[in-house]
Amino acid sequence: MHVLINISPNFFRFAPLIARRLTELRPDTRISVIAHGGQTVVEGFRARTSGLKIEKIHDISGLEKLWLKIPYRRGSLRKHEIILKANTVNRIMTADRLVGAGYIRGGEIATTPLSNYCRTDELRHRYLIGLLDFFYDWFKSNPPDVILSYGVAGSVTLTMSLMAEHFKIAFRRINAIRLADRNIIDSSYLNLGTPLKCLYARALNDKAVVADTLDEACKILSKARKTPQAPDYHAAVRKNVLKLPPIIDLAALVWRFCSRRPPDSISSPFHLSRLSWEIRRWLRAHWALRIQSYDSWDNLQSSKFVYYPLQFDPEAATMVLAPQATNQLLVLELLSKAIPAEWSLVVKDHYTMLGRRPASFYKSLKSIPKVQFLPVTTSSFELIQNSELVVTVTGTAAWEAMLMGKPALMLGPTHFQNIGEGFVYENNISALPDAIERALKITPVPQHKLELYLAVMLKASFPMSGSVLVDPALPDRVLGAQTEAIEAIAQSLAEINQSQQVKQ
Numbered sequence: 329m330h331v332l333i334n335i336s337p338n339f340f341r342f343a344p345l346i347a348r349r350l351t352e353l354r355p356d357t358r359i360s361v362i363a364h365g366g367q368t369v370v371e372g373f374r375a376r377t378s379g380l381k382i383e384k385i386h387d388i389s390g391l392e393k394l395w396l397k398i399p400y401r402r403g404s405l406r407k408h409e410i411i412l413k414a415n416t417v418n419r420i421m422t423a424d425r426l427v428g429a430g431y432i433r434g435g436e437i438a439t440t441p442l443s444n445y446c447r448t449d450e451l452r453h454r455y456l457i458g459l460l461d462f463f464y465d466w467f468k469s470n471p472p473d474v475i476l477s478y479g480v481a482g483s484v485t486l487t488m489s490l491m492a493e494h495f496k497i498a499f500r501r502i503n504a505i506r507l508a509d510r511n512i513i514d515s516s517y518l519n520l521g522t523p524l525k526c527l528y529a530r531a532l533n534d535k536a537v538v539a540d541t542l543d544e545a546c547k548i549l550s551k552a553r554k555t556p557q558a559p560d561y562h563a564a565v566r567k568n569v570l571k572l573p574p575i576i577d578l579a580a581l582v583w584r585f586c587s588r589r590p591p592d593s594i595s596s597p598f599h600l601s602r603l604s605w606e607i608r609r610w611l612r613a614h615w616a617l618r619i620q621s622y623d624s625w626d627n628l629q630s631s632k633f634v635y636y637p638l639q640f641d642p643e644a645a646t647m648v649l650a651p652q653a654t655n656q657l658l659v660l661e662l663l664s665k666a667i668p669a670e671w672s673l674v675v676k677d678h679y680t681m682l683g684r685r686p687a688s689f690y691k692s693l694k695s696i697p698k699v700q701f702l703p704v705t706t707s708s709f710e711l712i713q714n715s716e717l718v719v720t721v722t723g724t725a726a727w728e729a730m731l732m733g734k735p736a737l738m739l740g741p742t743h744f745q746n747i748g749e750g751f752v753y754e755n756n757i758s759a760l761p762d763a764i765e766r767a768l769k770i771t772p773v774p775q776h777k778l779e780l781y782l783a784v785m786l787k788a789s790f791p792m793s794g795s796v797l798v799d800p801a802l803p804d805r806v807l808g809a810q811t812e813a814i815e816a817i818a819q820s821l822a823e824i825n826q827s828q829q830v831k832q
Contacts, residue, residue: 334364346817398459637711
């Protein structure tokens with residue numbers, strides 16, 4: 329059994345635990361690796377996998393440098409536009425905050441060598457053709473049986489998943505389903521929640537398949553309509569928003585800059601850029617909470633409005649799942665033009681974006697007619713309750729609206745669209761006027777179907793701390809304690825290969 333594991337600085341310590349359990353289940357397991365983050369990640373993974381059958385560790389940073397050295401032959405990318413679906417190469421570029429940095433409008437990132445290189449068409453084309461050829465040649469000549477990825481974010485993982493689809497290689501990624509600490513192993517790189525969709529279809533015909541989780545689902549729905557809980561991973565990423573990194577980390581950046589040590593990979597920020605970015609982020613976060621002017625929620629409670637919570641930016645939720653909506657200022661302008669003339673468009677920022685947006689973003693946002701910009705501390709629960717419609721790209725607020733009986737309009741794919749009603753999905757932002765009209769006429773999802781889908785979410789998922797995939801400093805003991813997650817992931821990989829052998 330040949331498994332390809334995609335690792336990152338946040339995943340290279342957890343992946344070996346999965347690999348060891350998989351090897352216990354399938355002693356014939358052979359492992360190849362795609363490593364992001366440079367030699368620190370490569371060496372760290374290698375040290376934790378002694379005794380396992382590691383065939384090859386591909387250091388993406390080294391490959392990226394090689395790709396950028398090879399002159400681009402005009403017309404080469406067209407081959408992959410034919411092999412894959414139309415416009416796929418543009419999607420791969422848009423999916424990456426470094427390769428497609430010019431598309432980022434709503435957030436700031438620290439400058440990296442790769443983002444500097446990709447400012448020119450020639451070097452961007454070199455990178456893209458090198459990336460596409462690498463996975464095409466590999467998967468054509470020596471395909472793995474299954475791929476495991478911590479997620480799909482950026483050009484490398486999106487290309488890998490698209491090539492897997494083309495060559496019919498089983499692809500699995502860890503997907504947080506926005507219910508406490510629950511996760512699934514998803515075969516969809518678009519977060520469609522394939523196992524949830526399949527189980528929900530069965531449960532609609534026979535709810536006995538989720539009988540053991542239905543009572544808990546009813547309690548969750550009742551609680552969500554009173555005091556909704558943020559997903560576990562939200563809490564994990566929020567805890568450091570108003571903090572600077574530890575002083576030892578800042579000192580290390582200064583030392584590396586002064587000693588002229590290069591970044592660990594060309595995707596890693598320049599040390600001075602990272603230091604400057606962290607300080608600016610911290611200052612702006614406190615300014616946003618204490619000084620920035622906002623509109624008043626009290627003045628809106630008796631008026632009609634559409635609620636749009638800003639997405640984290642840049643991230644996969646827009647860049648991979650909804651590339652047409654990466655410019656949220658454009659989305660808001662189109663929404664402003666599409667909603668009823670006397671209504672307001674209420675906007676609230678994503679808490680973890682505090683300090684990450686340039687001041688010019690907020691200035692442009694406030695200048696859009698009908699927009700009412702509220703403090704990030706305003707209760708999203710109250711905004712949903714009092715709104716006429718909730719619009720998101722792929723945000724959790726749309727799911728919360730459905731749970732509360734409010735109509736939702738989504739511009740990108742999410743797994744809770746599997747429920748099939750109570751929302752409108754429209755990925756063509758030029759069609760927003762019609763989409764809003766349709767959304768305002770839809771009926772809420774029946775309570776028994778919400779309970780059934782929540783029961784499916786519980787049944788098909790496993791618990792895993794939200795910090796596992798976002799906190800590179802998480803202690804090893806916490807990683808080792810994720811026994812249910814390790815077992816569920818390893819079992820799912822082993823079963824994929826066994827089912828393939830049965831078919832053969």
